[in-house]
Structures are given as structure tokens and as C-alpha cells.
Amino acid sequence: MMTRMEKRNLAMGLLFASPWVLGFLVFTLYPLIMSIYYSFTSFNVVQPAVWVGLDNYRELFFKDPVFWTALYNTLYFTLFSVPLCLASGLGIAMLLNQKLPGQSVFRTLFFLPSIVPIVASAVLWLWVLNPESGLVNSLLMQWFGIQGPGWIASPEWSKPSLILMSVWGIGGAMVIFLAGLADVPPTLYEVAELDGAGAWAKFRHVTLPMLTPTILFNLVMGLISSFQYFTQVYVMTGGKGTPVDTTMFYALYLYRNSFYYLRMGYASAMAWMLFMVILAATVGVLVSSRKWVFYHGE
Amino acid sequence: MARVEIKNLNKVFPGGIQAVKNANLVVEDKEFVVLVGPSGCGKSTTLRMIAGLEEVSSGDIHIGDTLVNDVPPKNRDIAMVFQNYALYPHMTVYKNMAFGLILRKYPKKEIDRRVREAAEILGITALLDRRPKALSGGQRQRVAVGRAIVRQPKVFLFDEPLSNLDAKLRVQMRTEISKLHHRLQSTMIYVTHDQVEAMTMGDRIVVMLDGVIQQVAPPLQLYHHPVNKFVAGFIGSPPMNMVEGRLAGENGTVHFIDKNDAVCLTVPPERHAALKGHLGKKVTLGIRPEHLRESGTPQGAEGASIKALIEVVEPMGFEINLYLNLGGQSITARINTSVEPTVNTQHVLDVDMHCAHFFDMETENTIV
Amino acid sequence: MANSRKTVKTALKLGILGLLSIAFVLPFVWMLSTSFKHESRIFPPPGQPPQWIPTTDVRDDQGRTLVKFDGKSAVDLGAEETGRHHLLLDGKQVEAWDHEIEPLQQVGLHWENYSKAFEMMDFWQNLRNTLFICFCTVLGTLVSSSVVAYSFARIPWRGRDAVFVLVLATMMLPYQVTLIPLFALYSKLGWVGSFKPLIVPYWLGVPFYIFLLRQFFKTVPEDLSAAARIDGCSEFGIYARIILPLAKPALATTALFMFLFQWGDFLNPLIYLQDDRQYTLAIALQQFQSQHVSAWGPLMAMSTVITLPIIVLFFFTQRTFIQGITMSGLKG
Known part of the structure; x- marks a missing residue:
């Protein structure tokens, strides 16, 4: 039995929350349910969906090598890009987290690339990595006399190129690391110093444990966005995932199935597989985090 | 102006905690009533129910002739001063004070007149254009009071308004609020945990504990005639000494003997009648620090003195507070002497048994 | 002794930071430099060092x-x-x-890359489209997310915390899952090919900003609401006259982030905009790139034009920016 005020609060609360409730029902819950349904159909938007049972999933697993290529490419990218970005974000944050002249200028310089519109940065990198006249290969030639590789255009270098590019956008993670570093109580360092800890020991036994929640946050965010990597590779390969599918990422292949081949049922099945992979990865990280994440005050 | 009446008031929070238990109280028109008690005793909850910020679980609240249980706060014609001032940080002092009147669509002229008048009374006219951030704690408190005044409400509610101020300001604001009450002649209900504030400000004091009203009385009556051990111990500073023991009566005499059999005090004959029923039973003796006196002074009652070890001496100027150890029980004495006693010596004090209180050890109610 | 060692250390760190930051900034400089070069200078003869100054x-x-x-x-x-x-x-x-x-x-600077890009891209139309979408989505996000955040932060309704967990959970949902049904829904509504799919959802609360604003709203003392209630405010009055004015920093962060996101958003316009009269700058740039693969001068000019406002905006709002990221990262 609710009291008058509880009833009033419930009514008011729902009234204020109603935009979200409506949005959730129409733009999240309904599509979520329909997406499951579509994944069991053959559907091209124009004609009504036709039930095909598990055909889409069967095709994904047993008949579509590109699906596996896309999955492999995405996992490959994630496996290298996420740790690399975490490490370099943390490294730069640690360098910045000291009383150095020009600290805020440096912070700005490292942060800027992460706010550039992705399309612009993709076009820019396409030019920077241009095999003939791009900046990187010109400099390699000028400084070391090395003929640089074809980067994006080369099957061996296309993924490493994208991984290197992703390091350019670590600004957000870096700022979060900086905030995390600022939260480490200075007294802990003083105590560690009194205990005779050197720079490495302080990092290993004070900084790193205190930063684990921040690392976890950046790791989860990095994983989720890396699995959905799309815009850069769409722009840089004209939506084709070239050369020879070496940059056919999962989200790109899903997009192609949806809007090039109009196989929306098939793409829905792909979306659910992606969701499962992301969920498994996130849950895996969160479960493991109980072992390595240290929370203040525990 | 109005009287406030609370009938069988109860408040049960979700989760089952009962913050107020069957409270009954009448605050007369133009009266200044202080609700006092330790934190968690339900005094603030009671006040917030009067304000309409908390819902009544059962019981009635009347303001004037109106039953206000279901009336929203804005229509109760009350004003409230909060502990943390609750000034709107984004508004000037003027706007803070005027806000309630603006919402009630008072004419601009009237608002201006009231705000300036209130500012005059509180001496904050010079601050009207400032924002709360630029004010000191005392000034903020004045603005908070001013905001209440301009509304000219039927009832003023104060929720620990002075606890965020430093000691000196607190004393100053205390007298100012008292003066304000005389000037405005309106009903005021004031919540505090500080018994000194309660004693100095209230026409009547309501002592609460664990959601239950213990006693409602004017300050001096509360001081001299507490209804139970809690009220006796809560009111007065330093607090009343409580010595556990029993009453022994033989041959027309009555003695109080402490639980260690270390002290035996003779009870004066005029109190025998009241204590008759408790002879041989366990009681707590309550004795205020000022009723312990240097041995040999005229008021010392016959056959009622104690010898205790002085642990701390606190010279207060006019008086001295002594903290003593009486067979394991701590007691405090407030004596008036020119010679400062020495720490760690045994000291003999007379107990004024005419002023002693006796409490039933089980019910903790006052026997006499 | 110790002092000079410290100096050496500081110099070393500065050196590392300097080199790294140059590496981070170099692509920008290259972009700017290319955008001002004459066609004949953009592709230097093989073996020639890159030309930095136009x-x-x-x-x-x-x-x-x-x-x-x-x-x-x-x-x-x-x-x-x-x-x-x-x-x-x-x-x-x-x-x-x-x-x-x-x-x-x-x-000397060659400006013709810019004029060429402007002509070839219908720049002003694209800019108008982008700004229109930015304006509508920023406004929608501010209004809807703050109202919803108010509910979750300041009204103690039954079941609130459970529902809030749901809000957070939707943030974790990859967009691909809802992509196709939403496209089908918008097609049925006849919204594909209009700005509506890009704008309407933002008027119904955006989980991330609901979360951000809720965190901020919770820091406002509860007594302020009580005082306003006694002063005569309704629930909406407390939201509009007390909480919103106090939440300006969080609202600024929201507006800024949303603007930034919309300015550069690619996927949604790619899916829902069909007529090039409707293109946003991001889509127009990508289209332009795919049609003129090696027109690096105009391409870099256009990239500069899209990037520069963001960088300028960043310099004016650095504090809001950094605070916003920190807020979203640490209280998560």
C-alpha cells in the first residue's frame, strides 16, 4: 500500500522519466525484439520478412568464409590496438602527471587528435600513409633511406596501419588516466618512499594498483568501441575492406550485408553474434577484474 | 499567527524505522517552542512533518484551524530556516529573500518593501546584491532568516539553524533570534540538539528521545523537575551526576548507599514520604554538579558528604569544574572556591541532598 | 648533486614528451601544409624530402x-x-x-584548394545541414536528458534505481543490434531520407547524458529543494528554477559533447541521408574523397575546414571538456 506522497512521487518520477521510457520502448526495446526475429528471417526492408529458421546462423558458421575473416580481423585489431592504446595512454599520462613546464600545452597536443571528426582523420591518414608521396614514406626515405611499405594498400600492412592510427586517438583515455593519477593520495607515495621504494617500485606497488579501476574502465570502453570499429575503415577503403578483405572488419561486413546486399536478416544474425562476443568479452573482463582491480577504501 | 497542534503523530520510514511515536503537542499562538534531543530522536522529522516535507504516517497536524496533513508545504503558510542555510547559490541575497513572494505573485512594490524591511531588521541591507558564496556563515544565516521573515508566515520553523556556526556567532545569533521572536510576535518551532540553545531560547521545551516526547515544560521547570533520568541528564551542563545504588531505611532515617557500598548519604526528612515506596530498592541518585559543595560550607546537609579522587581540574573563572572518581563512577562538581584543589588528591565534598533527584532504576522515571 | 640529476631527469622527460607530441601534431601540420600547396607541389618528385612550407x-x-x-x-x-x-x-x-x-x-599560400573544395562540395549547404542537426540534437539532448536525469536524481519513486540500471544497461548495447529494425521502422514511417531519424531519438533522453546529469544533480543539497518547495515551487519549478541554473557546467559539457559527436557523426547520416542536398560535412567529405581519390589539395582543405572549428571550440572550452571526460570516466 503506497502512501499519498509515494504515489505522488511515483507519478512525478514517471512523468519526468517519460521521455526516456518512450524512447526506450520505441527505439531500444522494440528494435531489440525485432532484431531477434529478423535474425531468423530473410528480410530486405522492401518485402515482408520470410521465416527461415536457423538458416542465417548456419550460413554464418558454415558457409561464409568472409564472416570468419571479418571476425578474425576484428579480434586481431582488438588484441593489438586496445592494449597498445591503454599502455601508451597510461605512459603519456604518467609523463604528464608531473610538474613539468608546459604541461597543459602537452596535454592539449595529445588530446586534440581524439576530437577530430573521424572522417577527417581517416582522410588525413590516407594521405599521410600514401605509399608514394605520403608524409611517412617521404620521411622514411629522407631520414633512413628506406622505401616504406604500401600501408593501407598493402595486405600485410593494412591492419598494422590501422592499429598505429588508433594510437593517435588515445586522448580520451589519457585524460581519464590523468584524473585517476590525480586521485592517488600523495601520502601513499611518501609512505612508499619512506619504505625505500624506488621509481619502479612506486609505479608497481602504488600507481598501478591505485589505477586499476581506471584501467578497467578504459579497457571495457576500448573493447566495446574496438569491436564496433567502422568509420575509419569505411572511409579509408571506400567501404570495401580492401585489400583482399584484410580490412573487412565485422561492423563493416555487417553494414555491407545490410545496405549493399540488403540481406538484413543475415545482418541481424551477425549483430547478435557481435553482441554475444562483446558481452562475453565484457563479462570476462569484469569477472577477471575481481582478481586485479583494487578499489579505494577496500 | 496560529497555534500548531499535533495529535497522535507517528512517522514510520520505509524499512520500518519508526522515527516518531505517538507524539502529542500543542504550540500556542506566539509561543517559542524548542524541540531538543540527541540526534536521531525524531525532532527534525517532527518539524519536517509540520512543514509538509515528510508525510505523516498517522495522526493529525493542525496549523491554526486547518488540518494540514494533505496540504502541500507551499500552502501551509509556514517558513523554514535550514541548518545548511539552503540559500539558492545562483540568486542574489535579494532574490533569495524575494523568491517565495515572486512565486506567490506579490506586487513588485510590496516585495521590495518587505525585503528591505527584513534586511533592515537583520542588518544585511548592504549585502542585498551579493550572492550567497560571497557571504560569511553568519551572514548566510541572517539571509536564511530574512527569507523566512519576508513571507510573514503563520509559523516559523527552524531546523538546527545555528549548528553550522562557530561558538561565538552561535551565542550572538541565539539572542538575535530571541529578539526577533519578541519583535515579530509569531509562533516559532525550533529544533536543536543543543540543550543550552533550548534552555536560553524556548518559552517551552520539548525533550525527545527515540521518537518519543519525554517532557514538555518551560526551561526552569525542566531543569528542576525532570520527569525521568534521561531529561535530567540531558538538560544542564555539565550534566547531572548519576550514582547507582539503593535506598535503605531504618528507625525513621533514610540513606542512599551506592552500589559499591562506598558512599552513604542521609536523605533529609522532608523527602521521606516520596521515597517510602522505594525503600530497599535500587535507585539512581541524580545530583547536579552545583549541588556538590566544598565541605564545611553552611548549605552542606548533615551526614551527606563524599570523598573522591580529583582527576581533572577545570578553572572556569568564577567557578571551578572538578572531575572526580568516586569508587569507579565519574562525577562532576562545580564549586565556588578561591583555592584551586590539587589533582590526584582526595577531596571531600558535601552533597546538597535537598536538591537531589531519585530515579527508579528500572523505569528510569523520577521518584522525587 | 641531487639537484643536477633532477634537472637531467626533467630535461629527459621534456625531451620525450616533446618528440611524442611532435609526432602527434605532425599529421595536422601536414594537413594544413598540403591544403595550401599548389597541385604541382603536392606530389614531390620521388626521393625529394617532404615540403613543409607551401x-x-x-x-x-x-x-x-x-x-x-x-x-x-x-x-x-x-x-x-x-x-x-x-x-x-x-x-x-x-x-x-x-x-x-x-x-x-x-x-606563399595557395587558397584555390579551398575554393575548389567549396565549389565541388556544396559546402555552405552541407554546413547548414550539419549545424541544423547539431542544433536540434543538442537542444533535444539538453531538454530531454535533464528532465529524465531529474527524475532519477531527485524524485524518490519506487523502482527508480532498478529502472536506472536499465538506463545504464542500454549504453552497453552495440548499435548494430538495433540498426536494422530501426531502419525498417524509419522506412515504414517514411523518415528515411529526412533528418528525422537523426534528430527525433535525441529528444527522448540519451542514456550517457542522463547518467552524467544525474551525477551532477545529485550533488545539489536536498534542502535546497525543500526550501524551494516551501517557497512555493512545483516539482517542475524546482527543476527549472533551481536545479537547471545550478547545473550549468554539466549542461555545458553535455552540449559540447553532443555538438562534437554530431559534427563528426558518420554512420547515421550515411544510413539515413540519401539526397546530397541533405549531406552533412562528414558525409560530404567522404563522398568527395571517394569521387576524387587523389585530389589531396582540396581534400586536405576540406579536412582542415571540418577540423578547425572543433579545435577552436576546444581551446575556448578546455576546462569543460576535460572535466566532462573526467566526470564520465571516474564516476562510472
């Missing part, structure tokens, strides 16, 4: 280009189709082949 040809007072020939400077009088140039060298006419001469260069 240059223009040197001309004499009659507008004739000056060239370097045989170690001396000469006036180029014009060339035949064969590639044979007529030169004026020390008052005498001489002839020289294309590869024997080199145009004299001076520091």
Missing part, C-alpha cells in the same frame, strides 16, 4: 614566372607543346627543356 611561383611585374636555369634566374616567356621553354636570361632569349629549368619559389 610556396608559390615567383613572378615579375608583368606576371611572368621566374625560373632557375643553369644556376641563374631567368624569365619564362612561355613553352611550346614539345616542352621547350623560351627564357629571357640576362636580356638574351634562350631555350631550355622542361626538366632543365626549375620554377623559383617563395613562401
